[in-house]
Amino acid sequence: MIDLEISETGLWTVTINRPEKANSLTEAMLEDLVDIITRATDARGFILTGTGKVFSAGADLDEARAGLATSTVWERLSKAMAALPCLKVAALNGTLAGGANGMVLACDIRLAVPTARFFYPVMKLGYLPQPSDAMRMSALIGPARTKMILAAGQKIEAEEACAWGLVDRLIAPEDLMAQARLLMVDALAAKPEIASGILAMCRG
Template identity: 35%
Template sequence: MGLTTANLDVRAVRLEVSDGIGTLVLSRPPVNALDTAAQRALRRAAEEAAERPDVSAVILHGDAGRFSAGADIREMAGMSAADMTVWAGQLQGAFSAVADIPKPVVAAVNGYALGGGCELALTADRRIMADDARIGLPEITLGVIPGAGGTQRLTRLVGPARAKEIIFTGRALDAAEALAIGLVDQVVPAERVLQEARAWATRFVGGPALALRAAKQAVDLGGGTDLRSGLEIERALFAGLFGTEDRLEGMRSFVAEGPGNARFTGR
């Protein structure tokens, strides 16, 4: 399948689709800061990636050797508390749209992912980081706290003690430390970040899309509740997949040909 570009504000975010993989590219020089227009473009691109049947997995990536320096501080500086009540909701909504993409999502973190950039990376299912990149939540140095999910998603990922230390100090972590504490999942040379992200995403092209969606929902929804409720979520999603064509094909193929030979259609 050839390369296409979504009809979005390409000055801020663009969705590129090639060979079953959608890449959400942050492109707002010089640091890919996410102002209001970029946030809206991000939300639209995420929603389109979620809906398009020709997208099996999604990559988050930044142009010009940088992931994102986060929200646009110049735009935020003149806002009142009332302004921010509305603006923060829009920002969280854009990031939640990425987190809610019902397909595998990988962040290819290049250069730096700071503030909102880090929070955006946290919405992904997997994070691959360049060995020379930096990641962190410096909002405390501005007299505020992370407002796009950082206090919540980071805590669930690395635990409350580590999350507090990172948020309280506002320091940037190098790739080795980020990997050691589980903030990222893989560290590679900078020139291979996008390549490795694409290799991971390619694994899901032609895969059982409905089962992948259910698996992501089970982990994400179940992880935010108690065990009993999580098990009920899992049970319902598991049983529901028995009404799909992919389940019939997967089990038929396994019995007839052994594992790994199913031809899924996403239905």
């Protein structure tokens, strides 16, 4: 359900592959993602994407009710992604919902298809978001817009998300992965210490 491809140039591409369930995430899938990202210390670039028309609907509903919604694995996943020193691009093939926001917010660049929608219905479901999710979202789009998503439960269309800075560029579905790889060209060609040094300066 989590596919990994590693190119000869050091580009790691991770794909959430559970389209029949809107790429909803089980605990096993989340642990697989944490393991892959933790092992990607020598990656020269990292692309995160999904299959089908939804990037991820968040937690698998059955497992969410059984405790996954409040598991620490979400925070471990986003922290592992944030700590990865290479350039990280989220290529969002569709809607992004719930806890799946965390790993995407921890990426450096977010591309999305024009039909994507963005929401994080924690208030409605009776959960708190992961602490780093609220902080990273606020750093990107400001506290008021973050409250619109987290506290007011608003669903944001792709065009508005791009205008806000929640995503960086809208790309046609057939061009999404090509554009994600194109963003990696300089990072893959640069000396690793230069690429990671520039990224560290940009992240503050």
